[in-house]
Amino acid sequence: MATREKSDCPINLSLELIGDRWTLLIIRDMVFAGKKHFREFLQSDEGISSRTLAERLQTLQDEGILTRSDDPTHGLRTVYRLTEAGIDLLPVLATLGAWGSRHRKADERLARITDQLAAGGEAALEKMKAALRTEHSV
Amino acid sequence: MATREKSDCPINLSLELIGDRWTLLIIRDMVFAGKKHFREFLQSDEGISSRTLAERLQTLQDEGILTRSDDPTHGLRTVYRLTEAGIDLLPVLATLGAWGSRHRKADERLARITDQLAAGGEAALEKMKAALRTEHSV
DNA sequence: GTCAACAGTTCCAAATGTAAACTGTTTTGC
DNA sequence: GCAAAACAGTTTACATTTGGAACTGTTGAC
Numbered sequence: 001m002a003t004r005e006k007s008d009c010p011i012n013l014s015l016e017l018i019g020d021r022w023t024l025l026i027i028r029d030m031v032f033a034g035k036k037h038f039r040e041f042l043q044s045d046e047g048i049s050s051r052t053l054a055e056r057l058q059t060l061q062d063e064g065i066l067t068r069s070d071d072p073t074h075g076l077r078t079v080y081r082l083t084e085a086g087i088d089l090l091p092v093l094a095t096l097g098a099w100g101s102r103h104r105k106a107d108e109r110l111a112r113i114t115d116q117l118a119a120g121g122e123a124a125l126e127k128m129k130a131a132l133r134t135e136h137s138v
Numbered sequence: 139m140a141t142r143e144k145s146d147c148p149i150n151l152s153l154e155l156i157g158d159r160w161t162l163l164i165i166r167d168m169v170f171a172g173k174k175h176f177r178e179f180l181q182s183d184e185g186i187s188s189r190t191l192a193e194r195l196q197t198l199q200d201e202g203i204l205t206r207s208d209d210p211t212h213g214l215r216t217v218y219r220l221t222e223a224g225i226d227l228l229p230v231l232a233t234l235g236a237w238g239s240r241h242r243k244a245d246e247r248l249a250r251i252t253d254q255l256a257a258g259g260e261a262a263l264e265k266m267k268a269a270l271r272t273e274h275s276v
Numbered sequence: 277g278t279c280a281a282c283a284g285t286t287c288c289a290a291a292t293g294t295a296a297a298c299t300g301t302t303t304t305g306c
Numbered sequence: 307g308c309a310a311a312a313c314a315g316t317t318t319a320c321a322t323t324t325g326g327a328a329c330t331g332t333t334g335a336c
Contacts, residue, residue: 006183006184006185007182007183007245008248009183009244009245010234010235010237010238010239010245011162011163011166011235012166013242014235014237014242015159015163016159019158019162020158020159021153021324025150037283038283038284045144046144046150047144048325049324049326049327050283050326051284051285051326052323064241074333075282075332076282076333077281077283078282088237088241091237092233094233095229095232095233096149096153097148097149097152098148098229099148099152099227099230100148100149101148102226104148105146107145107147110147111148159293176313176314177312177313185294187293187294187295187296188314188316189294191315192314212302212303213313214302214312214313215314216314216315
């Protein structure tokens with residue numbers, strides 16, 4: 001995504017980075033399923049290809065949304081962690097989930113999660129962000 | 139976008155429809171700039187191609203996000219209007235804009251708009267939704 | 277020492293997106 | 307009443323992105 005920015009509109013700038021089919025699904029898996037490893041992302045229901053996954057993880061790393069580091073306890077394993085900018089995408093996931101829950105035929109169990117998050121307002125979001133900071137700190 | 143759904147996750151269902159570079163920019167133009175005509179969307183800074191625009195408008199219409207009708211006062215003109223599902227995308231635009239405003243180098247004047255909307259909580263959103271309902275009703 | 281786990285990479289085909297020119301009406305300005 | 311501009315797209319040729327499958331090279335488990 002080395003494309004020159006097409007405008008300085010905040011919505012456009014967000015979309016230039018996360019406006020695609022896969023990026024927010026990766027973030028979703030980190031936020032709601034606690035995934036941290038390449039192989040885990042590969043196993044999601046939507047079936048991202050390893051090629052696309054590798055490219056997205058690299059871009060997200062370049063743009064400061066997540067960090068990549070070696071697992072000290074396991075030489076082969078790589079750990080991906082959300083940065084503060086990545087954790088800050090939680091409200092986007094919440095509103096996106098709430099919309100899908102209301103206007104598409106979504107799984108009820110999953111819908112409850114984002115619905116509660118969106119309905120809980122700032123307080124619910126901050127609580128979950130705090131938990132994510134703990135989980136993704138080194 | 140006649141793709142079979144890959145999962146029933148509400149976030150995935152939202153992304154399958156609006157997770158791309160252009161769709162939310164069209165909605166943004168309708169919501170914040172009051173655009174309603176093909177030629178107006180074409181003139182945005184980001185420069186969508188007429189082919190992509192036509193395809194997206196068709197999909198959004200098929201999926202019930204907007205409606206298409208002839209302008210009674212002007213035989214050539216077509217009017218696109220947001221449905222309730224389309225208006226309901228406002229919180230997504232607000233959080234997306236707030237994120238871009240905080241984490242990218244966004245235009246300050248534009249950033250203020252989404253920032254206030256996101257900071258104003260449910261009340262600010264509902265107020266703007268009410269205005270959109272009036273503007274996009276027949 | 278063998279086998280599975282791990283994070284990718286490589287290659288090719290298919291799908292999608294872009295730019296630019298073009299269509300066929302209708303309305304506007306004179 | 308006629309020419310030019312406005313309107314919503316379509317078409318075509320090309321470039322870029324994506325998807326699927328097979329493959330690499332290393333490390334850890336048994």
